Amino acid sequence: MTLTLPTMPTVRKYRRETTEVSSCLKYMIFGFNVLFWMLGLCILTVGVWAWSEKDIFNNLGKVANAALDPAFILICVGTVTFVIGFTGCVGALRENTCLLATYAIFLSALLLFEMTAGILGFIFKDWIKAQAAIGFQSFIIHYREDPDQQNLIDWIQEDWLQCCGIEGPKDWDRNNYFNCSSRDVGSREACGVPFSCCKRQPTELITNKQCGYDVRKPGFPKERQIYERGCLRAGEEWIEGNLVLVAAVKVGIMILQILGICFAQNLRGDIFAQKAKWH
Known part of the structure; x- marks a missing residue:
């Protein structure tokens, strides 16, 4: 009589697939931009409140010198800061490549504007003084x-x-x-x-x-x-006496913007690489 030994089930080893998206990069972009998002919201709220207190929304004829109105400047700065912070924050959290691309474009446009303004300001300083x-x-x-x-x-x-x-x-x-x-x-x-x-x-x-x-x-x-x-x-x-400080702050802001653009593009590349694995 032949005895048949029961066969042991084959144990398959599954390799855990690692994600291409860097969590450190993702949450660093998210945390940095959530602060800008809230800051922009606060500035925008103050600007809108200041304009509403002056009843300008119901008397648009008063907006002749809007560019010199501190409340209007607060609204513009708050809106730009809010939009940039929103696209970077939500884009990183949701791994949305469209929002991340928008975030990088906004930062690039802002960086280009600052560089252009700095060059033109140096060339046409007499006009700016006037x-x-x-x-x-x-x-x-x-x-x-x-x-x-x-x-x-x-x-x-x-x-x-x-x-x-x-x-x-x-x-x-x-x-x-x-x-x-x-x-x-x-x-x-x-x-x-x-x-x-x-x-x-x-x-x-x-x-x-x-x-x-x-x-x-x-x-x-x-x-x-x-x-x-x-x-x-x-x-x-004052500018002549604080030229080094002003230049250092300007360069620091531009470096942060360049890092933001690079980080957003790196995160987009990681997301595309991860999606390629799924397909």
């Missing part, structure tokens, strides 16, 4: 009409550059409230300057909003406690 003077003049003219522009020019004069006017305090004669002829219509600010032109005293705890009254009158004491330097020259001196 445009800055025109923009600051518009701020002075509409100082009491737009609270955003008023706060911006006060910050420039008092906190940032410690200056007054474009070329000097006399430029505030362009404003109807500070013009010396406004004394005839009862303006208390006539022949004066805004408080942001005044030099803060070391012992001053509360800002004196009336410190600029009458400082440009002919009979006013010679020693005026206001900034005599114009903001245009002060801005030039």
